[in-house]
Amino acid sequence: MERPIGxxxxxxxxxxxxxxxxxxxxxxxxVYLGDTLRCPYGSKKADEVRQYTWEIVEYLLTFDxxxxxxxxxxxxxxxxxxxxxxxxxxxxxxxxxxxxxAIKSTETEHVGIIGTENTISSQAYEYALxxxxxxxxxxxxxxxxxxxxxxSGRISGxxxxxxxxxxxxxxxxxxxxxxxxxxCTHYPIIQPVIEDVLGKRVTVLSSALExxxxxxxxLTFYNxxxxxxxxPLSDPLILTTGSLSVLQRLKDEIFHFTNSxxxxxxxx
Amino acid sequence: MERPIGxxxxxxxxxxxxxxxxxxxxxxxxVYLGDTLRCPYGSKKADEVRQYTWEIVEYLLTFDxxxxxxxxxxxxxxxxxxxxxxxxxxxxxxxxxxxxxAIKSTETEHVGIIGTENTISSQAYEYALxxxxxxxxxxxxxxxxxxxxxxSGRISGxxxxxxxxxxxxxxxxxxxxxxxxxxCTHYPIIQPVIEDVLGKRVTVLSSALExxxxxxxxLTFYNxxxxxxxxPLSDPLILTTGSLSVLQRLKDEIFHFTNSxxxxxxxx
Numbered sequence: 001m002e003r004p005i006g007x008x009x010x011x012x013x014x015x016x017x018x019x020x021x022x023x024x025x026x027x028x029x030x031v032y033l034g035d036t037l038r039c040p041y042g043s044k045k046a047d048e049v050r051q052y053t054w055e056i057v058e059y060l061l062t063f064d065x066x067x068x069x070x071x072x073x074x075x076x077x078x079x080x081x082x083x084x085x086x087x088x089x090x091x092x093x094x095x096x097x098x099x100x101x102a103i104k105s106t107e108t109e110h111v112g113i114i115g116t117e118n119t120i121s122s123q124a125y126e127y128a129l130x131x132x133x134x135x136x137x138x139x140x141x142x143x144x145x146x147x148x149x150x151x152s153g154r155i156s157g158x159x160x161x162x163x164x165x166x167x168x169x170x171x172x173x174x175x176x177x178x179x180x181x182x183x184c185t186h187y188p189i190i191q192p193v194i195e196d197v198l199g200k201r202v203t204v205l206s207s208a209l210e211x212x213x214x215x216x217x218x219l220t221f222y223n224x225x226x227x228x229x230x231x232p233l234s235d236p237l238i239l240t241t242g243s244l245s246v247l248q249r250l251k252d253e254i255f256h257f258t259n260s261x262x263x264x265x266x267x268x
Numbered sequence: 269m270e271r272p273i274g275x276x277x278x279x280x281x282x283x284x285x286x287x288x289x290x291x292x293x294x295x296x297x298x299v300y301l302g303d304t305l306r307c308p309y310g311s312k313k314a315d316e317v318r319q320y321t322w323e324i325v326e327y328l329l330t331f332d333x334x335x336x337x338x339x340x341x342x343x344x345x346x347x348x349x350x351x352x353x354x355x356x357x358x359x360x361x362x363x364x365x366x367x368x369x370a371i372k373s374t375e376t377e378h379v380g381i382i383g384t385e386n387t388i389s390s391q392a393y394e395y396a397l398x399x400x401x402x403x404x405x406x407x408x409x410x411x412x413x414x415x416x417x418x419x420s421g422r423i424s425g426x427x428x429x430x431x432x433x434x435x436x437x438x439x440x441x442x443x444x445x446x447x448x449x450x451x452c453t454h455y456p457i458i459q460p461v462i463e464d465v466l467g468k469r470v471t472v473l474s475s476a477l478e479x480x481x482x483x484x485x486x487l488t489f490y491n492x493x494x495x496x497x498x499x500p501l502s503d504p505l506i507l508t509t510g511s512l513s514v515l516q517r518l519k520d521e522i523f524h525f526t527n528s529x530x531x532x533x534x535x536x
Contacts (some may be wrong), residue, residue, distance in 0.1 A: 018356060024371050024403050082452050096488055103292050104481050131493065132484060133294050210481075217482050218363055221489055225399065 002028040002228060004237075005215065006065030008056050011039035012243075013185035014071030014153070014252055017094065017257045018236055020212035021069065025219070027226050029234070031063050033265070036242030040147070041074040042116040045123040053079040056241075057087075059267040065089065066224055069215060071185055073115055073207075077121060077124035090218050094204045097214040099128035100205035103136065104178045105203045111136045112202070114168070115183030117142040125183055139174055143167040143184075152244065160190060164197045172198055179203050189254060235260040241267055270494060271299040274333030275482065276324050279307035280419070282339030282451035285502055287523045288480035293487070295494050297502070299331050301533070302519055308415070309342040310384040311443055321347040324509075325355075325369065328536040333357065337483055339453055341383055341475075353394035358486050365447045365482045366409075366475035367396035367410065371404065373471045378405045378444040380470070381453030382436070385410040393451055396439075409443055411435040411452075419453045419514065428458060432465045440466055447471050456481030457522060503528040509535055 004023075007018050018032050032058050035041075040050045049075050053075045057068065067081065068091045070076045076093035083091045103110045113125045120142040129136045136197055145163050171177060180202050181190055188206040195204050219225045235257040240247050244262050251257045273293075275286050279302050287382050301324050303309075309317045322344045336359045338344045344361030351359045370379045372529065381393045388410040397404045403442065413431050422428055441446060448470050450456055456474040463472050487493045503525040508515050512530050519525045 024368070024401070026403065061277060090489070095484075098483050100292070100481050103484070112286060133292070135294065148403050209372060213478075213481075214485050216368050216371070217365070217485050221358070222484060 030236035097210035139231035285339035298504035365478035
């Protein structure tokens with residue numbers, strides 16, 4: 001099926017999901033829209049998040065996308081069910097894949113979750129986990145210092161390690177936890193630091209990695225994999241409602257989408 | 269949705285998939301049918317496998333199953349597409365989840381696959397891998413000594429290690445391989461021995477583990493998760509067309525389905 005997969009995010013964090021999608025599905029075409037102008041969604045009211053999300057989704061629908069990935073935890077928590085209900089294409093969020101990865105991985109059935117303050121206070125991961133396995137015990141920790149750290153490029157070195165260490169002290173001290181969900185799409189960028197701080201006892205699970213696999217599975221379920229033979233195809237098209245500079249830098253330095261075009265768009 | 273999930277296999281190997289299904293989806297009910305009377309399917313002609321598979325599927329449909337898991341590599345390779353086409357319920361096989369696990373895991377894009385002689389000669393995993401990512405290079409190795417070893421209960425100790433070592437010499441010597449798919453549902457039972465022989469360089473991937481996650485994902489896609497609140501529920505119902513003894517022993521010793529009933533059924 002020769003239509004692109006659409007990926008939306010409030011800003012740049014969803015690029016970790018886009019990276020995994022392209023890595024796991026290299027034949028597919030992708031168009032990404034980051035609403036960097038109105039980022040972050042995490043501190044907005046639910047009605048605003050709903051309105052903004054629908055606006056960027058409607059913009060992406062003009063690309064005739066065959067499947068929509070909501071690569072933002074806040075938008076997934078607030079708008080996913082509504083999007084699934086009203087859109088005629090499959091919609092995949094990031095929360096259920098992350099929850100399933102933890103269910104698959106944990107032996108102790110004690111799972112840590114880290115994310116923005118809004119994601120943690122929404123308890124969306126706890127709900128997703130317990131819906132499937134009520135035995136799972138959870139500890140949620142908000143890490144408000146991670147996103148500024150990552151967006152400023154300080155993704156390794158002593159300062160990063162110090163911030164991660166201080167933020168994760170409750171996870172590290174809970175010896176029953178054997179799996180940690182990165183409940184914010186920014187966090188996989190500092191996953192090596194998080195793994196270093198927590199040590200081998202805790203398996204660190206990226207929603208990005210699992211969302212890639214679930215999108216692949218849903219393309220199989222709906223018989224929607226591309227049938228194109230040309231390979232390799234172009235890098236994803238990256239759209240933003242705000243400044244080009246951060247996306248330009250990240251796409252090259254971290255994600256190696258060197259051939260991606262980055263374009264500013266006006267969605268209103 | 270208060271209907272069981274059906275799981276079919278040619279014999280006992282599918283119990284590794286059933287175990288993961290129940291572990292990852294503890295609220296769901298399961299009914300398993302192993303065609304031990306006509307096992308193994310791996311050495312039969314395609315038409316026979318097709319006929320036998322349809323017969324056991326039709327028997328399971330009388331339980332009003334909501335989703336069918338084909339927990340047998342041979343039946344998946346030969347009959348999955350046909351089952352998907354003609355049944356009105358979702359059907360999940362074991363090959364695509366295993367392929368997706370490897371795509372997710374590999375960094376070198378060199379993947380080993382082990383299975384029965386029929387599974388390896390069918391190249392079903394190679395096809396599934398390359399359909400999604402044509403860059404993946406594969407090495408397939410048939411391990412005909414593994415199933416007799418496992419069915420006789422010799423799943424650890426020096427003999428098991430010796431057999432695994434001799435069978436996997438080509439995988440171990442290929443330094444580019446960083447992921448190995450267990451392409452036979454029996455093999456997860458000796459996964460610790462396989463991991464010990466291959467060392468840390470190679471990530472060993474069980475189709476059972478990934479099939480559990482994909483069944484969970486498809487219950488989400490089709491909005492079919494059970495809404496029951498009682499928990500824990502009963503252990504799976506295990507049906508066999510042949511002898512009860514091996515299933516009785518395995519269900520207790522390896523899978524800890526101590527409350528499962530095992531019943532012999534006549535499907536014709």
